[in-house]
Amino acid sequence: MASLAKSLNREFQNYLAFEKEHTRATLFFSVSPLIKLLHTVWLLLVVNTFLPDPRFWATLSFGLLLISLMVRINFSRLMKFVVILGILYPLIVAIPILFITPGNVWATIPLGEWITSNPNAFTITITNEGIMVAGIYFLRIFTNVTVVAFLILSTPFTHIIHALRQLKVPTVFTSLLMLTYRYFFFFFENLVSIIQADESRHVRKLPFIQRFAHLSNLFGNLLLRSLHQGVNVHRAMLARGYNGEFPLLEFSSNRKATIIYIAIILVYLGLGCFFYFIW
């Protein structure tokens, strides 16, 4: 358990550290973060509001994955991001939808019979509608995650904060974002140390109820500890004169790259309109 948590933590830290070594060398990296951010927000709006069409979602996420290969975003990291957030999370939420949506029966699982060998025990039914709704839901989240991952893995966190400030997002929100970001680091680090400390203390397995009470205790401890560290970080920021801004070092966005980026957006916009309205 501890070693699993440890390797999970390492993965997570690495992946939150948003390493951009691969993208750094490309023109894409020097596109103005503001434009990238605006484009991302716009894509999210289109996905969720203007064009809630599963065929569009599928095309978009597939297209983004292809492009990320071209601009040398670290592909394995992108896949992890997309898999963890974009597949696991919606699966957990989407699976119940499979079962609870009423409609034409697609399959019946005699779960009760398997367990109790009583033919009258409860059964689970999956409906066609259930499959549709769950599938759409899954695809939607998957697309959203891909869009966000595309921005995050090609843009340092401080650049995103800076862009948000350019958009006049109040410092309260950018600070909150920054602290949340740090909070995740703490959360996982503490998770590892708490599990390790706990395992070293328990040689014998506790009975289930005790184990449960114990775990909820640990979890409370984890939250408190991470929160406490969050407060400390905020103090450290204030102590060095924090006023909502972070320095952008050795980075000036490249006008040419930005123009190319905008041009590409316009081209696919045009193509999109063409297919949508004329076809």
Next chain:
Amino acid sequence: MPTAKSTTNSTTQPTTVPVIVFEDVSFSYHSQVQILHNLSFSVNQGDAMVFLGENGSGKSTLFLNLLHLVSGHSGSIVVENLEVSRKTEKKVRQRVGIIFQNSNDQLFLPTVKEEIAFGPYNLGFSGEDLENRIIHAAKSIGVDDILDKKIFHLSQGEKKRVAIAAVYAMDPEIYLFDEPFANLDPKTKTDLAQILLELHQQGKTILLISHDLDRLPEFFTRAIVLHAGAKTFDGTLRDLYSHSEILTQANLQVPSVVELYNLVKNKLMERNPHLIEKIGGEIPANPKSIPIPITINEFSKILDRTLDKILEQILEKTN
């Protein structure tokens, strides 16, 4: 100006301008429990001062109050003629830099370079000026070879250095160190002591929290002891070492050199009380007036004198 002069010659002659004045300061967090009790003291420019006290005695809380990182104290805290309050906190924080107990909680940007840039950037530096500040701080504190590293990948010792460099880059007049020696290996501790010495020689005022009197660099001459949030001692370290009851109350031990000195002295007394009288110098007969050696150097001199005297006596006898 005392500051201009002090860069070359302040080790021996600290000026007597008070830069920090606490007057009757009390503080409690949101709860009813009072943490600091009517503290009064002042610190002069160029002082190197150590805060001692048991765990939970309020040392870190005192530092937080000094920078107005917690609010609601009663009494008055004045830093370089500024009364610490919400209004003045920005200016106070420009003059006072703090290195926290746990470097993990102090570093929040992805890379070392960004971390060091943060402070001077907030002071308004940019472009080449900012770059120069970063390079200068990194070189002075010895982190110039890890500038591009990710904070997450650093060792504890490196993190501590980065935390110091990040403050150094803002060039404050006053440094607060909250248990800087904790969790460091001996070599890194020695390096850190060297950094402290350099800051002291530049005429900076240094306030340091510690539990380990052995590790304290020699130029720390003054100590304040807190016990349960109240001041129980304010004076020189040399004086403090002869007040064992205060040390015990604060869960402290005298440094090994003092212990060693007492051991040697007692053994000599047991064997030959007259010898002690004859030695004179640093081990006089009357234990009350003993100036306790607090550095290895001082102890070594006393030991030399003692051994010489003993040898002298042996030779006299054999002749």
